[in-house]
Amino acid sequence: MIGSAMAQNAAGDPGPVIDVHMHAGEFASGGMPMCPNADRFLASDPADGPEAPFGWSKEDCTPRLYPAAKGQYMPEVLAEMKRLNVTGVFFGDPAEVKKWQAAAPERVIPGTAFKSVTTPDQADQLKRLEVSFTKDGFKVMGEIGLQYEGISPSDMRAEPYFALAEKLDIPVAIHMGTGGSGRSNVSRSTFRGSMGNPLLLEDLLARHPKLRVQVMHAGYPMAENMLTLLQANSHVYVDIAGLIWSYPRKEVNRYIQRLVEGGFGDRVMYGTDQLLWPGLMAYSIGIIQNADYLTPEQKRDILYNNAARFLRIKK
Numbered sequence: 001m002i003g004s005a006m007a008q009n010a011a012g013d014p015g016p017v018i019d020v021h022m023h024a025g026e027f028a029s030g031g032m033p034m035c036p037n038a039d040r041f042l043a044s045d046p047a048d049g050p051e052a053p054f055g056w057s058k059e060d061c062t063p064r065l066y067p068a069a070k071g072q073y074m075p076e077v078l079a080e081m082k083r084l085n086v087t088g089v090f091f092g093d094p095a096e097v098k099k100w101q102a103a104a105p106e107r108v109i110p111g112t113a114f115k116s117v118t119t120p121d122q123a124d125q126l127k128r129l130e131v132s133f134t135k136d137g138f139k140v141m142g143e144i145g146l147q148y149e150g151i152s153p154s155d156m157r158a159e160p161y162f163a164l165a166e167k168l169d170i171p172v173a174i175h176m177g178t179g180g181s182g183r184s185n186v187s188r189s190t191f192r193g194s195m196g197n198p199l200l201l202e203d204l205l206a207r208h209p210k211l212r213v214q215v216m217h218a219g220y221p222m223a224e225n226m227l228t229l230l231q232a233n234s235h236v237y238v239d240i241a242g243l244i245w246s247y248p249r250k251e252v253n254r255y256i257q258r259l260v261e262g263g264f265g266d267r268v269m270y271g272t273d274q275l276l277w278p279g280l281m282a283y284s285i286g287i288i289q290n291a292d293y294l295t296p297e298q299k300r301d302i303l304y305n306n307a308a309r310f311l312r313i314k315k
């Protein structure tokens with residue numbers, strides 16, 4: 001299955017693509033070869049000594065995705081973006097994002113966010129963000145990772161940042177749902193699955209009726225709550241980054257299908273959550289290109305049109 005996804009993707013030209021969820025910077029540590037769409041998350045026992053921070057079962061696969069060699073991540077990812085005609089929204093520290101922008105100005109849409117709502121430097125962070133969005137051309141406020149701190153997106157400590165985004169008419173991108181590794185209990189003690197419930201966005205959206213929201217990772221796996229939120233809020237879009245390669249393949253396709261068949265084919269946006277493996281871009285585009293439950297038009301909407309509309313990219 002995986003091999004044919006790659007082959008078909010190489011054969012057919014999917015047209016221009018927008019990846020709405022990438023990260024600037026080089027993540028040198030922990031760069032392991034990866035088998036996407038592992039079938040299982042394994043249980044562990046604290047009595048067995050140090051537990052691995054990731055629960056993905058180790059399966060063999062083709063293709064295995066390899067991290068770039070040291071110093072090669074940026075050139076390899078940019079080469080893949082050129083080959084596959086991808087424009088990406090890059091999130092991160094402004095200085096890091098600007099490095100990517102300098103290397104490929106036509107392919108990089110810059111994004112940045114506040115670091116934490118629990119630090120005392122809120123005034124500084126707000127000032128920095130205002131400069132990024134009004135003077136430095138940053139287009140999206142993200143990735144907002146409140147769930148990793150165990151905090152709801154509607155928590156009033158985050159309110160000044162969202163008020164700023166609405167005032168400046170900047171869309172926000174919030175991590176909601178996926179915990180990724182199946183081992184948050186081992187590796188991230190402040191992470192709370194419950195804080196990724198898409199319905200926690202309702203109070204925030206009620207306070208900011210003009211705010212445009214990208215629900216990162218589509219609130220996976222809370223499909224019903226995600227659909228409930230989409231039904232109630234026409235300014236909400238989702239991205240399928242991360243989940244597209246880090247959960248079982250059948251389940252990923254079922255989730256995307258559910259969102260599209262629920263009537264929201266114009267709100268689902270392609271993304272990778274690109275962190276380590278340059279081959280991830282082609283692989284994840286292949287998942288959409290090979291989805292037999294999507295029409296050619298629905299594939300184009302997911303790979304390009306929905307993001308262009310959300311980001312107000314002029315054709």
Ligand SMILES: [Zn+2]
Nearest residue numbers: 143175216217
């Ligand atoms: Zn995320």
